[in-house]
Amino acid sequence: MTQEEVFKQLTSHAKEYGFVFQSSEIYDGLSAVYDYGQLGVELKNNIKKYWWDAMVRLNENIVGIDSAIFMHPKIWQASGHVGAFNDPLIDNKDSKKRYRADVLIEDYIAKIEEKINKDIEKGKKKFGDSFNEEQFRATNPNVLRNVAKMEQVRARMAAALNNNDLAELRQIIIDCEIACPISGTKNWTDVRQFNLMFSTQLGNISDESGVIYLRPETAQGIFVNFLNVQKTGRMKIPFGIAQIGKAFRNEIVARQFIFRMREFEQMEMQFFVRPGQELEWFAKWKENRIQWHKALGLGDEKYRFHDHDKLAHYANAAVDIEFEFPFGFKELEGIHSRTDFDLGQHQKFSGRKIQYFDPETNESYTPYVIETSIGLDRMFLAVLSSAYTEEKLENGEERVVLRIPPVLAPVKLAVLPLVKKDGLPEVARRIMDDLKFDFNCQYDEKDSIGKRYRRQDAIGTPYCITIDHDTLADNCVTIRDRDTMQQNRISIDSLRDYISERVDYKNVFRKLHKID
Numbered sequence: 001m002t003q004e005e006v007f008k009q010l011t012s013h014a015k016e017y018g019f020v021f022q023s024s025e026i027y028d029g030l031s032a033v034y035d036y037g038q039l040g041v042e043l044k045n046n047i048k049k050y051w052w053d054a055m056v057r058l059n060e061n062i063v064g065i066d067s068a069i070f071m072h073p074k075i076w077q078a079s080g081h082v083g084a085f086n087d088p089l090i091d092n093k094d095s096k097k098r099y100r101a102d103v104l105i106e107d108y109i110a111k112i113e114e115k116i117n118k119d120i121e122k123g124k125k126k127f128g129d130s131f132n133e134e135q136f137r138a139t140n141p142n143v144l145r146n147v148a149k150m151e152q153v154r155a156r157m158a159a160a161l162n163n164n165d166l167a168e169l170r171q172i173i174i175d176c177e178i179a180c181p182i183s184g185t186k187n188w189t190d191v192r193q194f195n196l197m198f199s200t201q202l203g204n205i206s207d208e209s210g211v212i213y214l215r216p217e218t219a220q221g222i223f224v225n226f227l228n229v230q231k232t233g234r235m236k237i238p239f240g241i242a243q244i245g246k247a248f249r250n251e252i253v254a255r256q257f258i259f260r261m262r263e264f265e266q267m268e269m270q271f272f273v274r275p276g277q278e279l280e281w282f283a284k285w286k287e288n289r290i291q292w293h294k295a296l297g298l299g300d301e302k303y304r305f306h307d308h309d310k311l312a313h314y315a316n317a318a319v320d321i322e323f324e325f326p327f328g329f330k331e332l333e334g335i336h337s338r339t340d341f342d343l344g345q346h347q348k349f350s351g352r353k354i355q356y357f358d359p360e361t362n363e364s365y366t367p368y369v370i371e372t373s374i375g376l377d378r379m380f381l382a383v384l385s386s387a388y389t390e391e392k393l394e395n396g397e398e399r400v401v402l403r404i405p406p407v408l409a410p411v412k413l414a415v416l417p418l419v420k421k422d423g424l425p426e427v428a429r430r431i432m433d434d435l436k437f438d439f440n441c442q443y444d445e446k447d448s449i450g451k452r453y454r455r456q457d458a459i460g461t462p463y464c465i466t467i468d469h470d471t472l473a474d475n476c477v478t479i480r481d482r483d484t485m486q487q488n489r490i491s492i493d494s495l496r497d498y499i500s501e502r503v504d505y506k507n508v509f510r511k512l513h514k515i516d
Contacts, residue, residue: 007256007327007385010257010326010385010388013458014040014257014384015037017458017459018037018038018039020035020257021037031262032261032262034261039411039459040410042410043380043383043384043408044376044380046407046408046410047379047380048267049505050296050408050508051376051379052064052242052244052267053505053509054292055240055269056242058509061236061240062239062240063229063239063240063242064241064242064244065222065229065241065242065243066244066245067221067225067243067245068221069215069245070212071212071221071224072212073211073213075349076197076216076220078346078350079220080345081216082195086193086196087100087102087193087194087196087251088100088101088161088191088192088193089192089193089252090169090170090173090189090190090191092183092185092187092189093187093188095180097180097183100252101169101170101173101191102157102161102169105157105169105176108176108178110327110329112149113150115142116142116147119140119146120133120136153172154309156168156172157172160172161310162310166192169191170190173186196216196249197216197250198249199212214248215246215247216249217247217268218244218268219270219342220342221245222241222268222270223270223342223343223346224346224350225241226272226343227352230356237272237274237358237367238271238273238277238281239272240271240272241272242267242268243268243269244265244267244268246265247264250262257381258380258381259325259327259378259381264377265377266373266375266376268371268372268373268374269373272367273369273370275366278339278368282317282335282337285335289321289333289372292512293332295511296408298383298386298387299386302323303322303332304321304322304329305320306319306320306322306329306331307319314336314338314341315336315337315338316337317336317337318336318337320333321333321335325381325382325385330378331378332374332378333372333374333375334371334373335371335372335373336370336373337369337371338368338370339369340366340367340368340369342369344366347366384402387403387404387405389401389402399454399458401457401458401483403482403483406462407503407504409462410440410459410460411440411460411461412461412462412503413435413441413442413463413464414456414464415428415431415432415435415441415443416443416444416445416464417445417467420445422469424467424468424469424472427467427472431477431492431495434496435495438496438499438500444456449466453485462502462503463480463481463502464479464480465479465480465495466478466479474491476492
């Protein structure tokens with residue numbers, strides 16, 4: 001099964017089991033807008049908790065806020081979003097479909113990378129244990145030719161983006177013979193810029209003076225509250241402000257399920273440091289964030305760093321943490337050294353002094369900022385796509401299982417009486433009533449025990465406990481592990497400790513590297 005087919009299966013599974021629904025589906029849906037179902041919202045909340053606790057609770061010098069979605073329109077002028085928050089767009093004249101020019105080129109590069117990976121897979125099959133991937137990459141003519149082609153196209157795109165050369169972006173598309181995915185033709189318009197912000201009116205004013213914007217990021221709400229938090233919290237440099245919240249972008253190329261949406265959620269932290277120390281802190285947060293991701297156990301090989309080819313106007317360093325989704329390596333989190341641009345701009349546009357008096361150096365200055373920004377929806381998709389597994393069992397049966405890390409699993413425990421009689425449901429209910437205060441549990445007594453196991457596998461429940469007739473005599477239950485399907489007999493009194501030991505966030509947090 002190809003990765004594209006796996007991704008289609010995943011999106012279908014997400015709907016069938018209550019993780020993600022198309023928004024407004026009964027009205028034929030709303031493009032690139034999704035609703036999270038009963039299990040999706042649980043997984044989403046668990047990811048939020050993992051991020052928030054690791055960022056705020058484990059760092060004494062980081063606090064959180066929740067700023068408003070509506071903000072003064074001058075904020076977006078100061079940040080540069082009104083004048084420069086654009087995407088380079090191109091239309092295919094035959095399909096009438098619009099695309100981001102840089103995304104078309106990135107997809108072309110990804111296809112070349114896919115060819116390289118296929119050649120490597122062929123080499124592995126041919127040479128077996130004696131295969132040396134590093135040597136193969138350095139000597140194989142096909143690989144070398146494709147790497148050179150890929151690097152050349154990437155360099156041209158980076159130069160075009162940095163120079164805002166829209167004609168060159170179009171020329172790259174023409175030279176690479178990139179066709180429209182819908183029409184299959186190469187009949188392209190010129191590339192032009194398109195602003196991504198949604199605008200609306202505040203109150204009953206209908207002219208331009210009442211225009212405000214839905215925020216395209218959560219960072220600015222942190223910057224305009226810098227002094228409020230610093231003074232009321234008696235915060236000393238270095239310190240950080242974290243926030244989880246909705247953001248909105250009028251994405252023309254919104255695709256790949258929840259990877260790129262028009263309404264999405266961000267988890268951001270802005271870390272304020274002394275000028276001149278920003279690159280040191282940038283390196284520390286780069287390491288901190290990759291360790292946070294890897295601690296979940298989704299597979300270290302699924303992550304890689306990607307340095308920005310084009311730096312944003314406010315940055316002097318930037319790197320992405322990319323994750324290997326079913327459609328290739330894509331950005332999951334960004335770490336940026338934003339210098340003093342944001343606070344400096346808000347000081348200029350507001351007319352208010354936004355500085356920090358440092359008692360250690362006895363001077364006032366505008367702090368520099370290190371930003372970590374992760375898309376919650378992309379993190380959700382990373383967890384779901386890495387967890388989705390179709391496997392054939394030794395007895396010939398097949399099962400679909402979501403190997404979601406137990407700390408993030410929407411349902412931690414399923415309580416299953418073997419039969420609906422002989423007092424077993426009553427015992428099961430007592431266990432359910434006792435454990436539901438500590439864990440999100442499901443009770444299920446319908447169908448055979450095998451079918452119930454499969455249902456729990458499909459939603460990622462790490463543990464199932466079965467109450468059988470022996471339970472009435474020995475006060476023990478059978479606990480089944482989702483991943484191994486092994487079953488053990490333990491006492492009912494031990495259940496809480498057994499589950500807690502395996503689903504507690506603390507066990508993951510112990511793996512993390514702290515920033516001093």
